[in-house]
Each structure stands twice: as structure tokens, then as C-alpha cells.
Ligand SMILES: Cc1cc2nc3c(=O)[nH]c(=O)nc-3n(C[C@H](O)[C@H](O)[C@H](O)COP(=O)(O)OP(=O)(O)OC[C@H]3O[C@@H](n4cnc5c(N)ncnc54)[C@H](O)[C@@H]3O)c2cc1C
Ligand code: FES
């Protein structure tokens with residue numbers, strides 16, 4: 001590490017101004033659970049490190065008529081402990097609960113998870129299934145981008161990730177999540193899936209499915225969505241959804257040594273997220 | 288150098304540190320609190336666990352200057368008036384301490400768990416110490432120790 005200067009950020013305004021002044025020579029640090037290792041391994045070598053972990057404006061989960069907004073420095077633990085993610089948004093609770101260890105969850109933030117850009121960022125598939133919007137701020141102004149497009153036009157060096165927000169779910173909509181890792185604790189997830197489904201009398205009237213670590217970055221699984229839309233969930237359609245996902249993986253991961261394993265592995269977690277949605281739809285509590 | 292002030296084990300320190308120091312470096316090299324151990328240096332083992340503003344964190348993943356204004360508890364802070372903390376006593380009695388390297392972090396993780404949840408289930412205990420690796424004991428002794436500590440802490 002060869003940091004020349006550190007700054008204890010107090011407001012969004014001054015953090016954004018500093019990021020603008022220092023251009024590519026400054027980095028922000030939130031929970032530090034990714035960046036401290038990167039600094040020590042000299043993967044990045046900023047001159048200025050700006051701590052944003054105490055900036056009030058970036059903290060907490062807010063709800064208004066239309067949206068739920070999660071401030072970028074909200075930790076995994078705060079999401080796990082929030083009442084908002086207890087019923088039909090349980091999928092995000094489950095994803096955050098399965099991150100790393102208690103120590104990592106106490107420090108790791110939702111903004112850091114997105115900004116770090118890992119294909120295995122666990123909070124991203126559920127947020128993507130919710131069709132979330134990311135707010136980025138720089139001295140040039142504010143930019144709102146859907147999480148799905150974010151990976152094609154991701155955060156710039158002078159931008160601060162302010163929050164991520166999504167529309168409040170209706171009573172007939174449910175978010176589910178599943179992760180396959182060798183150990184629950186600490187295994188950075190290899191495979192994750194999340195679905196956000198709207199039911200009307202057993203029939204799926206709207207669906208978004210997102211995956212983690214099935215591609216270079218988390219992405220929507222449109223083939224699965226197209227297959228399931230308009231159907232009801234049962235043994236046959238769950239098998240059909242697994243087949244649809246396998247077909248699109250075969251193309252995407254052609255020739256990759258991990259493909260045979262991933263083809264088998266996804267059946268377990270795709271089944272898990274759909275069965276959880278079914279349990280919700282039938283009015284039985286899964287949690 | 289950067290000036291910070293932080294409270295460690297109820298004592299206020301006002302010090303000047305190198306910008307590149309992590310919290311574990313501040314504790315061990317600046318304050319001489321060498322009870323906090325460095326194992327992996329990558330957030331995997333929990334040997335460097337301390338309690339920061341009421342929550343366990345890996346001090347190898349926190350930058351020293353980020354601890355400005357914080358309240359830190361390390362293993363040295365658990366003993367009160369010459370008496371071991373109930374969790375420390377329980378660990379010794381249960382034979383949960385072998386080589387001892389993981390123990391400072393393990394004890395702090397156990398204490399933080401019991402402070403938040405005085406009646407954890409077996410699963411909650413295992414989850415609470417899941418960020419702390421021990422190469423000696425196989426973790427069952429930690430479970431026994433935590434259950435003893437639950438009883439001691441209620442008696443206090
Ligand atoms: C042992 C261990 C286990 C882990 N397990 C998991 C796991 O199971 N699942 C998982 O998804 N992740 C896991 N992680 C990775 C990590 O904990 C997460 O990615 C976490 O969300 C990172 O957040 P942070 O606040 O610590 O980020 P930092 O380390 O503070 O920052 C990460 C990057 O994002 C940038 N950044 C952070 N916040 C902002 C912002 N608001 N605006 C702009 N840029 C920003 C930083 O500049 C840096 O480049 C693990 C890490 C460790 C060490
Ligand atoms: S030394 Fe910090 S987690 Fe291993």
C-alpha cells in the first residue's frame with residue numbers, strides 16, 4: 001500500500017468533489033471487505049482514500065409510496081435485521097444472510113457489493129430480479145441506471161454510488177433466492193439464482209429471473225422468464241424451466257470446463273427458488 | 288501521518304498513524320495490544336476479530352483511520368477488576384483452548400453473540416462463530432463453552 005492521503009468523508013457533496021478533483025487517483029472505502037485486500041495486493045494504488053462509512057446521507061433503508069431505497073453504505077447485517085425484508089421480499093434477506101461470516105456482514109455494504117463488480121456478488125441477482133435502479137453521482141451530475149444495464153455502463157472513477165432502489169412489491173409478488181456454495185459460511189458463492197414472480201390465480205403474470213456467476217456478471221435469464229410466463233408452477237413446468245436455463249447456458253458457456261458441473265448444479269437452485277415462490281403463492285409460509 | 292482518536296477498552300487514545308495502517312496494525316504496533324492475532328490477513332479466519340461499536344469486525348479489513356471516533360473492545364478489555372469475563376472462564380473450563388491462536392477472536396465473537404442474544408440455539412451459536420476458524424478443536428468445545436457462558440452471564 002502506498003496511500004499518501006486519507007480523508008474521513010462527512011457529506012456526499014465533499015466526497016463527490018474530492019473524487020472529481022483527484023480523478024483516477026482517489027478511491028472510496030466503505031466496509032473495506034474487498035478493497036483492503038486489493039490495496040494490499042497492489043491491484044489498485046490510489047493516492048487518496050476516502051472513507052464513506054460515516055456519511056449519514058448514504059445510510060439506511062427508506063420507504064415511500066412507490067419505492068424502497070437502500071443507501072449504499074447499508075450493511076448486509078442491517079438488511080438481515082430489517083423488517084422490510086421479512087415477507088415477500090425475503091429473497092434479499094436470504095441472500096444477505098448467506099454472505100461470508102458475521103464479521104463480513106457487519107462491515108460489507110450493498111454499495112460495495114455492486115461497485116466491486118464481482119460476478120458472484122450475492123445481493124445483485126435479487127436486486128436485479130427486483131428491476132432495481134442504481135443512482136450514481138459525480139461533479140457532472142446524477143445518473144440513474146438500471147442494475148441490468150449497469151454492467152455494460154458501470155461506475156466511473158469520479159462517481160459515487162448513492163443508493164439502489166426498486167418498486168415496492170404488491171401482495172401477489174414474491175422475491176426468492178438460492179445459492180450453491182460448498183460451505184454456508186465464507187464460500188464466495190459460485191452460483192446463485194433469484195426470481196421475482198407475480199401470480200394471478202396460480203398463473204405467472206409477470207416474472208424476472210436473475211443469476212449470479214453464470215456469466216461474466218450477474219444477468220437476467222430471459223429464456224427462463226419467457227418459458228414460465230403465463231404458466232402455473234408445477235413439477236412439469238419446473239423441469240421445463242430447468243431445461244430452458246440449461247439450453248441458454250450451453251450456448252453461453254460452450255467449451256468451459258465448468259459447464260457440466262453448472263448444468264447439474266442449477267437444477268437444485270432453480271427448483272429451490274421456484275418451489276419457495278410456490279409455497280408463498282399457496283399461502284403457506286416458507287419462513 | 289493522520290491524527291485519530293479512538294477509545295480502546297475504555298481508554299481514549301489520541302494518536303498519529305501512518306495512512307497505510309490497518310486497525311490490526313494500530314492495535315498491535317501502536318498500542319501494544321498484541322492479544323489480537325493476524326492469521327490470514329484476508330477476512331477468512333477471524334483471528335483478528337475485535338468488537339467495533341458493538342459489532343464484531345475483522346481488524347485486518349478495517350483501515351486504521353476508519354476507526355477514528357470508534358469504540359473498540361479487544362481481548363485485553365474483557366477482564367474486569369482482575370476477574371476473567373464469563374466467556375473466558377467458560378472457554379477454559381470447557382477445555383476449548385488448545386494452541387490458543389484463534390481464542391481471542393473466538394471469545395470476542397462469542398461475547399458479541401451473547402450480548403445480542405442471551406439464549407442462542409445451537410445453530411445460532413455455530414453461526415455466530417462461523418467467521419472464526421480453529422485448526423485444533425473441531426468447534427464442539429466452543430459450543431459447550433458458550434452454553435456454560437450463557438449460564439454464567441445470567442447469574443451475574
Ligand atoms: C472472507 C470474505 C467472504 C466474502 N463472502 C462474500 C459472499 O459470500 N458474497 C458476496 O457477495 N461477497 C462476499 N465477499 C465480498 C465483500 O464482502 C462484498 O463484496 C461487500 O459487499 C463489499 O462491500 P464493502 O463495503 O466492504 O466494499 P469496499 O471493500 O469498501 O469497496 C469495494 C469496492 O467498491 C468501491 N465502492 C464501495 N462503495 C462505493 C460507493 N458507495 N460508491 C462508489 N464506489 C464504492 C470501492 O472503491 C472498492 O473499489 C466476501 C469477502 C471476504 C473477505
Ligand atoms: S487475519 Fe483477519 S480474518 Fe484472518
Ligand code: FES
Pocket residue numbers: 383384385386387388389390420421422423424
Ligand atoms: S485452539 Fe488452536 S486454532 Fe483454535
